[in-house]
Amino acid sequence: MSIHRREVLTALGTGTLAGLAGCSGLTGEEEQSAGVAGETLTLTTTTSTYDTGLLDEIHGDFEDMYGVSVEAVAQGTGAALESARNGDADVVMVHARGLEDEFMSDGYGVNRRDLMFNDFVIVGPEDDPAGIEGTESATEALVAIADAEAPFVSRGDNSGTHTKELNLWEEAGVDPGGDWYQETGTGMGEALNNATQQGAYTLSDRGTFISQRSEIDLVILVQGPIEDGPEILSNPYGIMAVNPGVHENANYDLAMAYIGWITSPEAQEAISEYQMNGEQLFFPEAVSEDSDFQQYVPEGWSSESSDG
Amino acid sequence: MPVESVVQPAAALVGPVVVLTESAVALVDLPFREGYVSSIVYVSLYVSLIAVTLSTLFSVPVAIFLGFTDFPGKGLVKSVINTGMGFPSVVVGLLVLFAVSNQGPLGSLELIFTKEAMIMSQFVLATPPITAISLAAITGVSDDVRDAARVLGGTRLDAALVVLKEARYGIATAILAGFGRAISEVGSVLIVGGNITSSDGISKTRTLTTAIQLEARQGQYETAMVLGGVLVALVLAVNAVVVRFGDQGVQR
Numbered sequence: 148m149s150i151h152r153r154e155v156l157t158a159l160g161t162g163t164l165a166g167l168a169g170c171s172g173l174t175g176e177e178e179q180s181a182g183v184a185g186e187t188l189t190l191t192t193t194t195s196t197y198d199t200g201l202l203d204e205i206h207g208d209f210e211d212m213y214g215v216s217v218e219a220v221a222q223g224t225g226a227a228l229e230s231a232r233n234g235d236a237d238v239v240m241v242h243a244r245g246l247e248d249e250f251m252s253d254g255y256g257v258n259r260r261d262l263m264f265n266d267f268v269i270v271g272p273e274d275d276p277a278g279i280e281g282t283e284s285a286t287e288a289l290v291a292i293a294d295a296e297a298p299f300v301s302r303g304d305n306s307g308t309h310t311k312e313l314n315l316w317e318e319a320g321v322d323p324g325g326d327w328y329q330e331t332g333t334g335m336g337e338a339l340n341n342a343t344q345q346g347a348y349t350l351s352d353r354g355t356f357i358s359q360r361s362e363i364d365l366v367i368l369v370q371g372p373i374e375d376g377p378e379i380l381s382n383p384y385g386i387m388a389v390n391p392g393v394h395e396n397a398n399y400d401l402a403m404a405y406i407g408w409i410t411s412p413e414a415q416e417a418i419s420e421y422q423m424n425g426e427q428l429f430f431p432e433a434v435s436e437d438s439d440f441q442q443y444v445p446e447g448w449s450s451e452s453s454d455g
Numbered sequence: 456m457p458v459e460s461v462v463q464p465a466a467a468l469v470g471p472v473v474v475l476t477e478s479a480v481a482l483v484d485l486p487f488r489e490g491y492v493s494s495i496v497y498v499s500l501y502v503s504l505i506a507v508t509l510s511t512l513f514s515v516p517v518a519i520f521l522g523f524t525d526f527p528g529k530g531l532v533k534s535v536i537n538t539g540m541g542f543p544s545v546v547v548g549l550l551v552l553f554a555v556s557n558q559g560p561l562g563s564l565e566l567i568f569t570k571e572a573m574i575m576s577q578f579v580l581a582t583p584p585i586t587a588i589s590l591a592a593i594t595g596v597s598d599d600v601r602d603a604a605r606v607l608g609g610t611r612l613d614a615a616l617v618v619l620k621e622a623r624y625g626i627a628t629a630i631l632a633g634f635g636r637a638i639s640e641v642g643s644v645l646i647v648g649g650n651i652t653s654s655d656g657i658s659k660t661r662t663l664t665t666a667i668q669l670e671a672r673q674g675q676y677e678t679a680m681v682l683g684g685v686l687v688a689l690v691l692a693v694n695a696v697v698v699r700f701g702d703q704g705v706q707r
Contacts, residue, residue, distance in 0.1 A: 198669075207654050218659060234556070234557030334672045358673075396557055396565065
């Protein structure tokens with residue numbers, strides 16, 4: 148009986164989708180035209196680059212330069228990479244080197260560049276129940292939070308920030324769990340709101356924290372490397388094109404044009420000039436005199452050690 | 456295509472409503488870029504109205520068919536439809552994502568992150584309530600009416616039309632329920648639409664609901680509430696229009 152029902156459902160569903168697909172062509176004629184101009188670049192990215200307003204601020208120049216439009220989908224690093232794996236994006240801008248390396252090693256991403264960085268900060272309520280303010284080491288601060296069983300909000304969404312947080316716990320030798328540790332499964336902004344409501348600690352990228360500071364009652368308790376905090380809290384962003392050899396529908400030309408543009412001195416300067424609440428959010432690092440070959444390949448890769 | 460001729464008036468409705476909303480929002484000083492709110496209202500209405508129009512065109516004939524014929528397994532079909540009313544929208548979003556993703560069966564149509572993909576998922580969401588409530592309305596029409604129509608020399612089609620006329624309030628309710636489900640839905644349109652605006656703040660696939668979700672994510676609860684107010688006002692307006700049409704139908 149139940150099998151039968153499932154078959155009916157499948158048949159219904161497939162029929163419906165197929166039927167709709169035929170109709171939908173009618174309504175989708177707005178923005179396609181021949182040539183590079185008029186094409187659309189799909190960028191999947193993290194909530195931190197999008198919610199800070201950076202992309203909207205700088206994309207206008209690129210769109211004017213090439214006569215194209217950029218569609219930025221803010222998903223979080225894990226989801227952004229997954230969309231790209233499925234061939235639903237042309238270019239990805241994320242911040243979790245480990246996941247980026249895996250993405251490249253699996254053949255989905257090509258032509259990676261270091262793009263920009265900021266840092267992570269550990270934020271919490273002003274009264275600081277775990278007493279971590281001024282701690283030099285991020286891992287010691289986490290150990291103190293765990294020992295005090297002070298509430299801690301985790302993103303829990305496989306984003307770059309969540310990945311960093313898990314790495315930090317691992318470095319600290321603590322396996323977080325219990326009532327005080329809450330995985331919210333939300334974006335950075337929501338996690339900050341959640342932490343405010345509960346008087347909890349959380350790990351945030353500096354950009355989102357600054358852009359949202361007026362809405363929340365949290366303070367920075369452990370600084371990142373930008374304010375002379377520990378290097379472990381650095382937050383580098385990378386950009387990669389989707390490999391057209393894997394997904395032939397990927398708009399590779401435009402993706403490379405975008406990567407070329409965003410790593411150009413002009414766009415890098417625009418990134419460094421982008422401010423919110425009087426503070427710089429992102430620090431460009433694509434333009435350099437040094438030849439940093441590691442940015443193009445998975446970290447630690449060398450031709451000797453690699454067997455493909 | 457006949458579908459186009461039905462979709463056009465639905466889309467034409469959107470324009471004036473957008474202008475109204477824009478002027479209403481302009482009265483309140485909000486940190487939105489010019490054209491932002493009207494464009495998300497436009498996308499919301501465009502997607503939901505087309506989805507509901509298509510789903511009505513599909514559902515009402517199905518409901519009539521089910522209401523007028525008996526066949527083995529009819530109970531099963533009805534229970535599938537009723538189950539569909541409770542189908543979680545995120546699951547529908549995922550199914551449509553699998554279908555339209557580059558890896559999916561419809562991948563070559565490149566529908567991912569488009570309004571068309573959003574229309575597909577809202578179609579799937581709106582169809583079960585419209586079908587089920589229409590069916591209830593049609594079965595609710597007394598058999599006497601049907602018999603009378605046939606006795607007076609009407610064909611099967613005449614009888615169907617008479618029943619349809621009697622059931623029109625129920626069907627209007629069905630369409631409103633479907634519209635309510637479509638326009639208030641956030642899970643699936645977020646997944647398949649991607650919540651995209653262009654860099655100058657004009658929505659491509661951002662609807663009122665996903666915009667509210669975005670504002671809430673950024674902790675801007677006040678602006679989220681304002682957008683929520685706009686959404687409620689829109690739903691009220693659409694309801695009022697439909698009820699009005701219903702009343703006019705009675706006077707004729």
